[in-house]
Amino acid sequence: MSTTTADFREATGGSPAARPAGTGGITLVCGTRPELIKLAPLMRVFGDECAVVYTGQHYDRSLYSRIRADLPPSDRFHELGVGAGRRGGQLGRTVSAVDEVLADRPGRVVVVQGDTTSALAGALAANAHDLPLVHVEAGLRSHDRAMPEEHNRVLIDHLADLCCAPTELNRVNLLAENVPAERIAVTGNTVVEALQAALPSAEDRQAVLAARGLERDRFVLATIHRPENVDDPGRLAVILRELGRLPLPVVFPLHPRTAKSVEEAGLRHLLDPLVELEPQAYPAFLALAAEAAVIVSDSGGIQEEASVLKRPVVVVRRSTERPEIAGTFGTRVLPGPAIGAEVARWLDDVAGHRERLRHLPSPYGDGSATARIVTELDALLAHRAGSVSAG
Secondary structure (H helix, E strand, O other): OOOOHHHHHHHOOOOOOOOOOOOOOEEEEEOOHHHHHHHHHHHHHHHHHEEEEEOOOOOOHHHHHHHHHOOOOOOOEEEOOOOOOOHHHHHHHHHHHHHHHHHHOOOOEEEEEOOOHHHHHHHHHHHHOOOOEEEEOOOOOOOOOOOHHHHHHHHHHHHOOEEEEOOHHHHHHHHHOOOOHHHEEEOOOOHHHHHHHHOOOHHHHHHHHHHHOOOOOOOEEEEOOOHHHHOOHHHHHHHHHHHHOOOOOEEEEOOHHHHHHHHHHOOHHHHOOOEEEOOOOHHHHHHHHHHOOEEEEOOHHHHHHHHHHOOOEEEEOOOOOOHHHEOOOEEEEOOOHHHHHHHHHHHOOHHHHHHHHHOOOOOOOOOOHHHHHHHHHHHHHHHHHHHHHHO
């Protein structure tokens, strides 16, 4: 299944919603597929009044083609093509490239999402131009300084004029770092709306499974891509072996970074027991996730999505910035036998676990995050305009 412009418009809720006069000039800076997915509900609301600056941080051609296909045609889409490289060099190039866009079309406010190099670059460029900065998905903390994203999150939050915290725990994290309360708003996470709009119907989900020869609750969905897991050949081998030993078919969309590591480390044979897939379009991936018996992943976004889909997720990481799902939808384990043991626990009564999780609310909100963010953003702009007039 490929994603088309129609898919994107459906996933973002249709045509752009009406905006009050004078609220344009919004610049969204992003560089990865997850950022685009989570910013899509805001793109729908802002419509032609927002510009999208896509840095090109996701540089794999096959993955990029899917990202680009997700976007409707727009003359306000700035494609920078920064590409890969060492973290410091990539950050420097991205800040410079975003700075040039803002110098030409500064707008009124810059919005960034999450904790990527692109998000930090957008924040630094906005600061250099004295533009107000809105951080969507603020306040997440793993308290793991070995994680590059942790540094990005902290820096962006302290630069932001408005921190849109998905949960109360995120707000507490920000207050603990002395971020002023008036700069924080608990909004929920836009992933809820993005997922609900993109999730295929039950009938279409069954069609996705049938095309792969799969049955509901009779397979495991796994994604592994984080550097801590795939850049170490020994750790990657352990994870792949554990996945290969699971008692159900394991559907494994192969991330470009993981594919590269598999080839370089000579681990291709460890993929043989798995149902290897190319990276999936968002609706197709959600169809698989919604119907899986259990998900195994190191993705932060999938931890959120699992709580909306009401599916269990085994998180293979040394730390997580999303502890809200611990003990309900997810459990964190280290690479090794704990993967199989935790999956077995979820497989002991798949139907029973599905029914129990169905009644648990997602900690990431009720699907109104976009409305809350827009309200807070408008208040920020109004306050800034009033301050300028008074000055």
